[in-house]
Amino acid sequence: MNTVSIIEKKKLNQPLTKDEINYIIEGYTKGDIPDYQIAALLMAIRLNGMSDDETFYLTEAMINSGDRIDLSSIEGFKVDKHSTGGVGDKVTLMVAPILAALEIPVAKFSGRGLGITGGTVDKLESIQGFNVELSEEEFIHNVNKYGVAVSGQSKDLCPADKKLYALRDVTGTVDSTTLIASSIMSKKIASGSDGIVLDVKYGNGAFMKTKEDAKVLAEQMAKIGNAFGRDVQYELSDMNNPLGYAIGNKIEVLEVQELLSHHIKNNTDLYDKSLEIAAKMYSMATKESLENSLQKVKEVCDNKKALAKFNEWIASQSGAVEDIAFPKVKNVYKQNSHKSGVIKSVNAKMIGEISVELGAGRKTKESLLDYDAYIILHKKQGDSIVEGDLLVELGFNNDIDYKAQLEKALSAFEIE
Numbered sequence: 097m098n099t100v101s102i103i104e105k106k107k108l109n110q111p112l113t114k115d116e117i118n119y120i121i122e123g124y125t126k127g128d129i130p131d132y133q134i135a136a137l138l139m140a141i142r143l144n145g146m147s148d149d150e151t152f153y154l155t156e157a158m159i160n161s162g163d164r165i166d167l168s169s170i171e172g173f174k175v176d177k178h179s180t181g182g183v184g185d186k187v188t189l190m191v192a193p194i195l196a197a198l199e200i201p202v203a204k205f206s207g208r209g210l211g212i213t214g215g216t217v218d219k220l221e222s223i224q225g226f227n228v229e230l231s232e233e234e235f236i237h238n239v240n241k242y243g244v245a246v247s248g249q250s251k252d253l254c255p256a257d258k259k260l261y262a263l264r265d266v267t268g269t270v271d272s273t274t275l276i277a278s279s280i281m282s283k284k285i286a287s288g289s290d291g292i293v294l295d296v297k298y299g300n301g302a303f304m305k306t307k308e309d310a311k312v313l314a315e316q317m318a319k320i321g322n323a324f325g326r327d328v329q330y331e332l333s334d335m336n337n338p339l340g341y342a343i344g345n346k347i348e349v350l351e352v353q354e355l356l357s358h359h360i361k362n363n364t365d366l367y368d369k370s371l372e373i374a375a376k377m378y379s380m381a382t383k384e385s386l387e388n389s390l391q392k393v394k395e396v397c398d399n400k401k402a403l404a405k406f407n408e409w410i411a412s413q414s415g416a417v418e419d420i421a422f423p424k425v426k427n428v429y430k431q432n433s434h435k436s437g438v439i440k441s442v443n444a445k446m447i448g449e450i451s452v453e454l455g456a457g458r459k460t461k462e463s464l465l466d467y468d469a470y471i472i473l474h475k476k477q478g479d480s481i482v483e484g485d486l487l488v489e490l491g492f493n494n495d496i497d498y499k500a501q502l503e504k505a506l507s508a509f510e511i512e
């Protein structure tokens with residue numbers, strides 16, 4: 097087989113065979129095929145797409161490039177969730193203890209932040225001592241003992257995807273539905289869960305800008321999952337506004353703990369979205385109706401069993417629960433509104449970009465995070481405000497031009 101002829105074929109929008117896809121993925125993983133040839137192929141895929149069969153073969157080849165996690169020693173239906181990424185999206189931190197409190201095992205591998213979207217692993221790592229690098233034995237032991245474990249992906253899970261993703265990131269080929277679907281699903285399937293609930297985001301703070309595009313992606317991922325014998329359900333979620341009031345790492349963990357403790361009002365977008373997803377996961381695992389599942393999920397939030405499980409889970413991975421507190425920063429700046437009216441939206445993309453400037457997200461793969469850097473939205477979409485009301489607060493330790501960031505934060509608020 098010949099790499100150039102495979103590139104030529106895709107350039108002419110002809111379907112690739114299973115053998116050709118395996119040849120490419122195996123050759124690239126081993127280092128036999130250079131980046132520049134794969135970059136050309138990725139661009140041809142980005143421009144011409146792939147059929148369902150090709151997407152399945154690509155996903156399969158990426159799974160076979162590394163280890164599969166065997167969760168068979170954990171009893172019960174193992175249900176996973178995946179968010180395609182958002183600003184202020186800390187739903188995993190909510191649903192993991194909720195499901196575990198309902199005795200549904202949560203065996204979850206999560207990722208780090210990507211661009212303006214935060215990552216669960218970074219958020220968990222902001223808790224002093226929290227171990228995000230569990231061995232497979234520790235991971236399974238924790239799920240069996242505590243009902244929940246969340247770990248970073250092992251190096252050996254889908255190594256082909258790791259290489260391809262890094263190359264896509266620098267060749268303008270991230271935004272391909274086929275490539276995103278196969279990338280996400282290869283990792284989900286290799287992680288061994290029986291069922292997966294997908295939270296596919298759309299809007300200015302997400303990969304997919306429109307709901308229609310998000311639906312195409314969600315359906316493609318569901319098809320892949322079903323082809324591998326997994327139960328898949330999806331939600332389409334608006335990411336034009338950040339989720340919750342807090343954006344950052346430590347502050348988002350605190351927001352979850354406060355929400356589960358009932359210290360902050362629970363009628364937020366974050367609470368509703370988390371309960372919706374948790375109910376879908378519970379329903380998938382137990383086959384109970386969504387209505388009953390929502391009821392059960394609410395119960396463990398109301399009686400604080402989810403909070404107790406959250407604290408137990410953090411401690412079970414060596415995290416210092418007492419360390420979950422308001423972040424300590426050198427600089428705090430607040431921005432008040434210049435007008436009165438109703439907030440039409442708070443631009444998630446702009447807020448995400450500011451969070452990266454403050455140090456809560458990475459500019460390059462090598463960037464070190466400041467776990468304490470935070471943004472608090474004091475007002476959200478739909479809130480009425482009068483001139484002079486506090487809109488947003490920025491907390492950080494670095495030497496950025498804070499005036500520019502405050503101005504940008506103010507312009508993120510669209511007020512009518």
Ligand code: URA
Nearest residue numbers: 261275276277279280
């Ligand atoms: N997340 C992934 O894991 N892969 C993609 O391609 C996009 C988002």
